Amino acid sequence: MNAPLPRALVFMNGRNCARYVGAALESLAWQTHPGLHVLYVDDASDDGSEALAREALAQFFHGRHTLVRNPQPLGKAHNAHVHLRANRAHGEFVAVLDADDQLLSATIVAELAAEYAAGWDVVWTNYETDAGQPGHCGPLDPFLPPRQQGWKTSHFFSFRTELLDGIDAGYFQDETGRWLGAACDRALALPVLDQTRRYRHLPVRAYRYTVSNPASHHNRDPQSVNFSSREQQRCAEVVDAKPPLPCRRWLFGPQAAGDAALAALQQRLLLALAGRAAPPVATATAAVSTPPAPAAAEETWSRVAAAELHARCPGLLALALDGQAPPPPVALLWTWWQWLQRGPAAPRVLQIGAGPLSAAWTALVQGLGGRCTVVSGDAERAMALYARLDSAGLAGDVRHAPAVAAEFEGHAGQFPNLALLPEALGELDAVIVAAGEGGELSADAVLALPMVAPRLGPRFRLNLWAPDEPRTLQQALALWRRAAPELAYVERALGGRALVVHAAE
Structure with a gap:
């Protein structure tokens, strides 16, 4: 009880x-x-x-x-x-x-x-x-x-x-x-x-x-x-x-020592993210010149990528330390950063479906000086994402759009009502659809292209992110290619976890 x-x-x-x-x-x-x-x-x-x-x-x-x-x-x-x-x-x-x-x-x-x-x-x-x-x-x-x-x-x-x-x-x-x-x-x-x-x-x-x-x-x-x-x-x-009263209730017990130890660890993390890792502790063993092991080399490049992302997208650090979700791997964030950079400066981005990466995507877009709108058919997801972005100091435009019935090429399902979005949103440079891995759309993600088509700009890119739903990616590719063969399709994008569609050059 x-x-x-x-x-x-x-x-x-x-x-x-x-x-x-x-x-x-x-x-x-x-x-x-x-x-x-x-x-x-x-x-x-x-x-x-x-x-x-x-x-x-x-x-x-x-x-x-x-x-x-x-x-x-x-x-x-x-x-x-x-x-x-x-x-x-x-x-x-x-x-x-x-x-x-x-x-x-x-x-x-x-x-x-x-x-x-x-x-x-x-x-x-x-x-x-x-x-x-x-x-x-x-x-x-x-x-x-x-x-x-x-x-x-x-x-x-x-x-x-x-x-x-x-x-x-x-x-x-x-x-x-x-x-x-x-x-x-x-x-x-x-x-x-x-x-x-x-x-x-x-x-x-x-x-x-x-x-x-x-x-x-x-x-x-x-x-x-x-x-x-x-x-x-x-x-x-x-x-x-007024003089401050003494602290008598620390985060990790009645004494300050536990808090001090964790604060030191946090400082080391900040230094590492900024590419200024603390020097290693000296030992009595003579230094031997050997090439770095593969794991060490990967760690070095991750640190370089983390420092660049921290400099360009400071909101990522606030999200990583807010304790609300494990931070995404640096390699994954770097992949998304590179993908977003291929578009225009200050892109206008729409996210459909509030998933585990939605907050990070918002921080990346804002790091490019762009505007990111998130639409979710789930009111609780939308509120939670808005609260998290607000807590991290990110100006999140998160909207709840109740799902409506939709049909495309024989597939019937539910999709957020994009008609509720304001016209002031303008033409979109990029669309990210979160399906699978905690996303809310799953198989109905195949409805994304026809539902968002009226709002796409002339040089748009659409990324269907479904890392654990290969069947959704395959079905979307088949349906979209049949309905719009004039578009360009990139299969197995972002390490095989996404389908990218864009206007043909």
Whole structure:
């Protein structure tokens, strides 16, 4: 029997949020995680917010909420130190949701709980504004102090409750001892992050940040910059000047030694990828001049190829180190790099089917200065690929196109509806169809050529990648050659794992 997931304490703050508080609490009520308690702090509202919150809490969270009202406006920093600390027993981790914002995913609190069950201490997502603009949250390097890496953890932020114990009141106060009136999310997050390196970013937009609220700091200051008022900037400087708390929870145990060893290994990998491998350790044995063994020669050329790819396509390194999938072999990436380079500069590329190489293909195309669009008939695959590209800092254009029935030369099947693609995509220079080896199309990949034909440029190339489906390659070759004999066909391309079709010269 599985153990229950850790309990969540959702920390909500609001002042004069009558327009928003109902939607905020309703978005929380949709959460699938059963172990959820809401701590709602009304900061002396005078617009009826408290009554609305009380009614919604009673409706949605009967017996699972605590409502506190401040007699005068004291701010989130005060509320975090006083009210959150007093109610910490209600949850094993804390998630922060403002009363004028909303959650976009009904499962996100359960997803956070699963990460805490797996041993993480701080978990956050990305967000979008109520105008639809994507947020700027991202991952932190666990081998560097978090304060050196910029502000990447704003929404939806959560942390293991016990980390609150190590933060004294001074971290929530300015130099005069007054409670901070702004930059309170930062004041809470930084000392939490100081104490651990076990933090994790979930690259999903799970939170809607209401930037249009006229009561927000940035909307009350005509000189605000990037949703940050002058008061927020001043308070952020105060927060950043606080001394960092000592780290007591390292990635690999209670001491820093394990993390240091892995960081050294990571540095050696980076040096190797850049073609600057650390020199070998000297031994007492006299050097003997011998030709390199074949394996050593292959390793040398792989290192040269890796260095070139790293220089031209830095996104590949981010993908290789993100831990989401084993990196493709350097030799395979180099083969694809050479194939893509044979086309025009800054190619317009369409990928059909989200497969294991889709993220790497996107990085390679962007390394050429091109534009890569990925179409998938599987919504979950599309979302996962978009999240991975976003986490790696790659501007991925990933689209879900539900499959439709299609028929070609007697083969009937399902294929992503390419009619949903915008006309602005223009004529395509290259098309990559992912079939087999984790791709989603399999035998229906033979429908690719007729389905994509209206969008092909005059000097197009189409690559049907099916490394473990030779029958699909053979069937596609037979059908396509019969229907379009004027095209040029390259059988057994890319080491026998692909069929390439292009306009005849």
